[in-house]
Amino acid sequence: FRMHRILTAEPSPLPFDPASTALVIIDMQRDFLEPGGFGESLGNDVSLLSAAVPPAKALLLAARAARLLVVHTREGHRPDLSDAPPSKLERGEPTARIGAPGPMGRILIRGEPGHDIIPELKPQDGEPVIDKPGKGAFYATELAEVLQARNIATLIVCGVTTEVCVHTTVREGNDRGYRCVVVGDACGSYIPEFHAAGLAMIKAQGGIFGWVSTSDDVIAALS
Ligand code: TIU
Numbered sequence: 069f070r071m072h073r074i075l076t077a078e079p080s081p082l083p084f085d086p087a088s089t090a091l092v093i094i095d096m097q098r099d100f101l102e103p104g105g106f107g108e109s110l111g112n113d114v115s116l117l118s119a120a121v122p123p124a125k126a127l128l129l130a131a132r133a134a135r136l137l138v139v140h141t142r143e144g145h146r147p148d149l150s151d152a153p154p155s156k157l158e159r160g161e162p163t164a165r166i167g168a169p170g171p172m173g174r175i176l177i178r179g180e181p182g183h184d185i186i187p188e189l190k191p192q193d194g195e196p197v198i199d200k201p202g203k204g205a206f207y208a209t210e211l212a213e214v215l216q217a218r219n220i221a222t223l224i225v226c227g228v229t230t231e232v233c234v235h236t237t238v239r240e241g242n243d244r245g246y247r248c249v250v251v252g253d254a255c256g257s258y259i260p261e262f263h264a265a266g267l268a269m270i271k272a273q274g275g276i277f278g279w280v281s282t283s284d285d286v287i288a289a290l291s
Contacts, residue, residue: 075289077249077279078271084222084247086290090215091131092139094205094227094234096124096189099144099182101228104171106182109164112258117228120256123283124226125188127254134290137218138195141205143233144176144183151201151208204236206244215246222247224286226254231266238270238278248278251286 075082099105100117107114131138145152149167157166166176173180178199191197200209215223223246227234234255238248250270257263270278 073289075249075279075281076285077281079275079279082222082247082249082279082281084289086134086136088219089222089224090137090139090218090220091127092141092205092223092225092227092237093124093128093189094141094225094237095143095229096121096140096186096227097142097144097182098172098184098186099176101186102172102182104182106166106176107258109162109168109170109175110160110258111163114258116258116260117256120226120228120254121186121188123251123254127224127226127251127283127286128189130287130290131224132192136224136290137215137220138191139198139211139214140185140189140191140195141198141200141209141211141227141233141237142178142183142185143200143203144178145201147174147177147179202236203233204240205233206237206240212244220246222249224249224251224281226251226283228256229263230255230257231259231262232257235266235270242277249281249286250278251283252280254283 100107172182196214198209198211205211223241241248252267267280271280
């Protein structure tokens with residue numbers, strides 16, 4: 069057992085202790101990754117997210133083997149939509165709005181099939197699942213309490229989408245004092261140039277709000 073390990077990352081190597089590190093998997097839900105859900109209702113080609121699944125699965129298996137805390141998040145709302153602000157419900161010109169019926173149940177609603185995490189990344193017993201009404205995983209959730217209870221200092225973050233929920237969560241985490249490292253190939257976006265720019269923004273200016281690494285480098289550091 070090595071107390072301190074070094075993760076290869078940009079803009080600089082990141083020392084970390086597995087005992088105080090969590091893998092946070094953002095919103096790998098059918099609603100974003102499969103046709104007929106929220107992502108497609110916004111006009112997106114959801115197949116653009118599928119490349120992130122094998123690296124995220126490999127990361128999940130490595131994190132479990134290294135006994136990291138694994139946290140899964142899901143974006144979604146109460147069936148009565150009481151936790152969804154009108155500004156979110158009314159936004160844009162979607163083909164179907166949040167709460168509307170779709171092939172995977174009501175769009176972005178807790179308890180519906182589309183709200184589930186994809187089968188490849190199904191949470192195990194003992195892995196907290198954080199339900200979040202917003203884009204950031206800290207806003208209006210128990211995430212801070214879950215991390216504090218385990219004395220977590222470093223967050224290894226992956227999921228979808230890079231520039232929306234991953235970015236918002238990392239910005240929130242950075243301001244709360246967590247060292248946040250984003251695993252680029254285990255993230256995905258409907259807009260490839262935003263994925264690339266999103267990763268570049270994090271690590272620019274000396275790592276202005278985090279680090280960027282790869283699934284291979286994280287797995288090597290954990291093994
Ligand atoms: N999880 C997440 O990123 N939610 C979004 O709405 N992302 C989009 O890119 N639309």
